Amino acid sequence: MGEKRTDLLRGTLDLLVLKALSLEPLHGVGISRRIAQVTQGAFQVSFGSLFPSLHRMEEKGWVEAEWRASENNRRAKYYRLTSSGRAQLKVEERDWNQVVKIMTAAVESA
Amino acid sequence: MPSRIASLFRNLFRKRTVEQALHDELQSAVQLLTEEKMKEGLSLLEARRQALMELGGVEQVKEEVRAVRAGRLLEEFAKDVRYALRTLARSPGFTAVTVLTLALGIGANTALFSLVNGVLLNPLPYAEPDRLLALYSRTPNYDRSSISYPNFQDWVHQNRSFSALAAYRPNDFNLTGRGEPERVPAEMVSANFFPLLHVQPVLGRTLLPDEDQIGARPVVLIGERLWKRKFGSSKDALGQSLTLDDVAYTIVGVIPAAFHYTGINFRQSDVYTPIGQWNDPTFRDRRASMGTFAVGRLKPGVAFEQAKADLDVLGRHLAGQYPEADKDTGIALVPLKQAVVGDIRPSLLVLMAAVGFVLLIACVNVANLSLARSTRRTHEFAIRTALGANRGRVVRQLLTESFMLALAGGGLGFLVASWGTRAALNVLPEALPRAEEVQLDGRVLLFTLAAAVLAGILFGLAPALKTSRADLHETLKEGGRGLSGARHRAQSVFVVVEVALALVLLAGAGLMVRSLAKLWRTDPGFEPHNVLTFYMSVPSTIDSPQVVRADWRQLHDSLNAVPGVQVASLNAGAVPMANESDLPFWIEGRPRPSTQAEMKLTLFYLVQPDYLNVMRTPLKGGRFFSPHDDEHSPMVVVIDESFARLHFGGQNPIGKHVNFGILNVTAEIVGVVGHVKQFGLDEGPTPGLAAQCYLPIAQLPDRFIPLVARRVGVVARTAGSPLARLGSIRHALGQVNTELVMYEPKAMDGIVADSLAARRFSMVLLGTFAALALVMSCVGIYGVIAYLAGQRTHEIGIRLALGAERWDVLRMVLGEGAKLALLGVAIGVVAAFGLTRLMTNMLFGVSAHDPLSFAGVAGLLILVALAACCIPARRAAKVDPVVALRNE
Numbered sequence: 001m002g003e004k005r006t007d008l009l010r011g012t013l014d015l016l017v018l019k020a021l022s023l024e025p026l027h028g029v030g031i032s033r034r035i036a037q038v039t040q041g042a043f044q045v046s047f048g049s050l051f052p053s054l055h056r057m058e059e060k061g062w063v064e065a066e067w068r069a070s071e072n073n074r075r076a077k078y079y080r081l082t083s084s085g086r087a088q089l090k091v092e093e094r095d096w097n098q099v100v101k102i103m104t105a106a107v108e109s110a
Numbered sequence: 111m112p113s114r115i116a117s118l119f120r121n122l123f124r125k126r127t128v129e130q131a132l133h134d135e136l137q138s139a140v141q142l143l144t145e146e147k148m149k150e151g152l153s154l155l156e157a158r159r160q161a162l163m164e165l166g167g168v169e170q171v172k173e174e175v176r177a178v179r180a181g182r183l184l185e186e187f188a189k190d191v192r193y194a195l196r197t198l199a200r201s202p203g204f205t206a207v208t209v210l211t212l213a214l215g216i217g218a219n220t221a222l223f224s225l226v227n228g229v230l231l232n233p234l235p236y237a238e239p240d241r242l243l244a245l246y247s248r249t250p251n252y253d254r255s256s257i258s259y260p261n262f263q264d265w266v267h268q269n270r271s272f273s274a275l276a277a278y279r280p281n282d283f284n285l286t287g288r289g290e291p292e293r294v295p296a297e298m299v300s301a302n303f304f305p306l307l308h309v310q311p312v313l314g315r316t317l318l319p320d321e322d323q324i325g326a327r328p329v330v331l332i333g334e335r336l337w338k339r340k341f342g343s344s345k346d347a348l349g350q351s352l353t354l355d356d357v358a359y360t361i362v363g364v365i366p367a368a369f370h371y372t373g374i375n376f377r378q379s380d381v382y383t384p385i386g387q388w389n390d391p392t393f394r395d396r397r398a399s400m401g402t403f404a405v406g407r408l409k410p411g412v413a414f415e416q417a418k419a420d421l422d423v424l425g426r427h428l429a430g431q432y433p434e435a436d437k438d439t440g441i442a443l444v445p446l447k448q449a450v451v452g453d454i455r456p457s458l459l460v461l462m463a464a465v466g467f468v469l470l471i472a473c474v475n476v477a478n479l480s481l482a483r484s485t486r487r488t489h490e491f492a493i494r495t496a497l498g499a500n501r502g503r504v505v506r507q508l509l510t511e512s513f514m515l516a517l518a519g520g521g522l523g524f525l526v527a528s529w530g531t532r533a534a535l536n537v538l539p540e541a542l543p544r545a546e547e548v549q550l551d552g553r554v555l556l557f558t559l560a561a562a563v564l565a566g567i568l569f570g571l572a573p574a575l576k577t578s579r580a581d582l583h584e585t586l587k588e589g590g591r592g593l594s595g596a597r598h599r600a601q602s603v604f605v606v607v608e609v610a611l612a613l614v615l616l617a618g619a620g621l622m623v624r625s626l627a628k629l630w631r632t633d634p635g636f637e638p639h640n641v642l643t644f645y646m647s648v649p650s651t652i653d654s655p656q657v658v659r660a661d662w663r664q665l666h667d668s669l670n671a672v673p674g675v676q677v678a679s680l681n682a683g684a685v686p687m688a689n690e691s692d693l694p695f696w697i698e699g700r701p702r703p704s705t706q707a708e709m710k711l712t713l714f715y716l717v718q719p720d721y722l723n724v725m726r727t728p729l730k731g732g733r734f735f736s737p738h739d740d741e742h743s744p745m746v747v748v749i750d751e752s753f754a755r756l757h758f759g760g761q762n763p764i765g766k767h768v769n770f771g772i773l774n775v776t777a778e779i780v781g782v783v784g785h786v787k788q789f790g791l792d793e794g795p796t797p798g799l800a801a802q803c804y805l806p807i808a809q810l811p812d813r814f815i816p817l818v819a820r821r822v823g824v825v826a827r828t829a830g831s832p833l834a835r836l837g838s839i840r841h842a843l844g845q846v847n848t849e850l851v852m853y854e855p856k857a858m859d860g861i862v863a864d865s866l867a868a869r870r871f872s873m874v875l876l877g878t879f880a881a882l883a884l885v886m887s888c889v890g891i892y893g894v895i896a897y898l899a900g901q902r903t904h905e906i907g908i909r910l911a912l913g914a915e916r917w918d919v920l921r922m923v924l925g926e927g928a929k930l931a932l933l934g935v936a937i938g939v940v941a942a943f944g945l946t947r948l949m950t951n952m953l954f955g956v957s958a959h960d961p962l963s964f965a966g967v968a969g970l971l972i973l974v975a976l977a978a979c980c981i982p983a984r985r986a987a988k989v990d991p992v993v994a995l996r997n998e
Contacts (some may be wrong), residue, residue, distance in 0.1 A: 025139070026133065027139070027142070028139050029139050029143055029146075031144040047165045047166055048166045051171050051175050052175050052178045055132075055175050055178060055179065056178045059117040059179070059180055067134075074138060074141055075134075075138060076130075076142060077134070077135045077138060
């Protein structure tokens with residue numbers, strides 16, 4: 001069941017990652033924790049999906065990565081939104097709102 | 111996008127760094143997670159275990175990341191290529207046979223395409239070649255006849271369609287005063303001939319219109335080769351004088367060696383003189399044409415049809431104005447490229463189709479080989495599929511192998527082609543117009559590549575699809591012995607197709623061979639064997655006609671005294687299979703035609719009495735000439751059977767008189783001789799100009815003596831090889847006149863052979879292709895029968911163990927091969943029946959459905975195929991039942 005849910009959410013993963021990074025640069029584990037936090041634990045993003053998503057967005061130029069010390073002084077790879085990443089976030093937010101609006105209307109009309 | 115491309119490069123070329131970074135990142139993630147769990151109070155070991163579980167396995171995540179990276183497909187492709195190379199290297203026999211087969215198929219195709227490309231596809235090597243046209247006179251006797259110069263001048267002044275018109279005719283010279291006297295090839299050309307073709311002189315200028323007039327000062331353009339040979343390519347050559355036929359010409363320009371123009375009566379020459387300066391009365395006679403032809407450049411915007419209409423009007427106008435010369439005469443126009451390429455086009459296309467068949471056979475052959483090979487590899491593929499490779503991946507792998515083979519075949523094929531093209535052109539260069547323009551250019555390279563890719567798809571797809579459809583479980587259960595049934599059917603179908611294709615090619619080649627055999631057996635009307643022909647001229651000023659005639663008699667006597675020369679005769683006018691010259695005439699006692707166009711034409715041979723003894727043309731009635739038929743005796747003429755049949759019907763022509771209007775003479779017919787195939791061995795039963803007549807050269811009217819004296823021919827029957835006598839003949843002639851120049855020596859045999867050059871060219875190529883097809887299809891049938899027999903070793907073992915005779919086994923395997931061969935031959939015969947019709951115009955005296963050729967090649971193919979099957983059949987018959995059964 002849970003597997004099915006992540007499938008459903010695969011399309012929204014990019015949006016969640018971009019959103020998570022919009023506040024501050026984070027490393028992979030940090031992003032996972034941030035998403036769990038903002039969705040009140042509803043989404044447990046698997047690392048098998050998260051890292052491919054991050055690398056794809058890095059290749060697209062939406063995020064940039066740099067190695068720096070973590071909160072407890074470990075070296076970690078931090079991801080940061082680029083300006084094109086911010087633009088992409090805007091686009092995905094707008095798309096998402098549209099989907100929500102349409103779906104809500106569709107569900108309520110029935 | 112730029113960041114994407116940068117990633118692609120990084121992923122492909124800095125793979126180590128990228129991989130290391132990914133590794134570090136995941137290790138750091140494991141660390142972070144472990145520390146997180148330890149904070150919750152877990153032991154290091156337990157924390158690490160849970161961290162790894164949450165991550166989902168470092169290697170698995172890495173694989174997921176790699177899957178989304180840019181260049182993933184390329185990377186897989188590179189892997190496939192490496193794998194393919196390894197696999198192919200492991201079966202060198204298969205690889206070698208495949209690459210070689212493909213190289214032959216692709217090479218033959220590329221070679222022929224380079225001919226088609228150079229001759230048919232490429233534009234002519236002049237500026238705006240589409241606006242160039244060849245012009246001819248159109249007479250009741252000829253569609254494309256030479257042009258009389260006065261007519262040409264009227265065309266120039268009265269047409270509205272051409273920006274330029276240029277005439278030309280051959281006119282060789284004796285060059286003296288610069289080393290040994292020699293005969294140089296020369297053309298008379300209009301002043302605008304070179305500008306019209308946009309040919310830039312290497313040095314100096316081309317001819318000026320003022321120099322293209324009677325009475326202008328003699329000027330000359332020389333070819334780059336003569337410039338190099340006589341002047342060491344020095345710029346000082348300009349303005350120097352060149353003595354041609356004892357006239358001093360001033361050199362004004364040098365024409366590049368790269369210049370080529372292919373037209374009737376045009377040869378690349380050492381010397382070009384202004385045609386308009388020539389004031390010979392016959393040349394200026396509207397009724398005579400003296401071998402002059404013309405080329406024109408259309409004005410911009412004028413269409414071919416417009417020009418045609420324009421010249422039709424002009425032709426009719428001239429016919430009205432000069433009925434005596436021009437009645438029923440028009441102007442023919444042909445696009446220059448068409449005029450140059452001539453009728454080689456259909457033959458080349460037939461050859462192209464034939465060579466396409468060869469490539470098809472090569473593909474089918476290789477497909478069969480790969481099919482047999484993939485059968486042995488079914489197990490490998492089944493295991494790979496079981497281990498998680500999807501079918502698409504396996505198909506891609508197989509196609510990659512095919513493409514590697516095809517590309518290797520293509521590369522080698524290109525080498526084969528560059529060699530093959532040269533070989534084809536060397537064997538018979540005279541068969542192909544524009545031969546000097548044939549080269550392996552970009553388009554040919556592209557063709558090779560396309561052929562290779564197409565071949566790769568063709569032969570790679572069948573095994574790939576078969577393999578991908580194979581049932582995993584069945585295959586693994588069969589223990590790698592491979593599939594039966596469907597696969598065998600496919601292989602058999604391939605063999606049948608191959609044999610059918612080969613039969614079509616063999617039928618085509620067989621018909622060509624039969625045609626040529628018929629042609630070689632054709633009686634040309636004379637005996638060409640051991641006959642030498644050459645030309646000679648005396649560089650001194652032409653003497654009085656009396657002296658020239660005396661010289662001719664003296665030359666005749668010296669030639670006949672040369673040891674090794676049995677009999678010799680001087681000749682001029684027409685030469686069998688080499689040179690056409692004709693005269694209008696009418697028969698005395700019948701109404702005299704009022705115009706030249708209404709007169710009949712006859713080929714004329716100006717000869718000495720010994721001519722008939724040299725050529726051995728049979729005398730059919732009356733007598734031939736004697737030394738007494740000279741300038742002092744009444745004019746006589748000997749006609750051939752065609753002349754007699756056409757113009758006298760059943761009447762006896764001897765004693766009748768023929769009037770040659772243009773010569774202004776009447777001659778009495780004293781004899782009839784056999785017809786000579788003037789237009790080549792393949793001359794049809796009713797050539798356009800069949801009538802022939804012979805006139806004694808000594809009786810030629812004075813006015814024409816200087817014209818003929820410039821270029822007198824000799825035919826000599828020799829003991830043994832004709833060309834071997836050249837030295838002693840040259841010596842004997844040198845003693846008569848030290849300034850005499852001998853040129854263009856040829857054996858008559860060679861001239862006869864040249865008349866078949868185009869057909870021989872087609873036959874040699876078709877024969878080569880058919881031989882290739884035969885070998886390939888036999889290798890194919892051998893492979894399949896050997897494979898099938900091998901698959902049945904077990905069965906054969908049982909049969910032998912149960913008491914079958916070895917002879918039965920032999921018959922069984924041979925029968926299998928015979929079945930395939932017969933089926934292929936039957937299909938091939940039907941296909942050939944439809945296809946050989948396309949080559950009707952390449953054949954001679956043989957129907958396109960000649961039963962003998964068809965039966966012959968069918969029998970040959972079946973025999974060779976059976977011979978190929980004998981090897982596996984004998985191997986099968988030798989199977990030791992004990993060994994065969996134990997092996998299972």
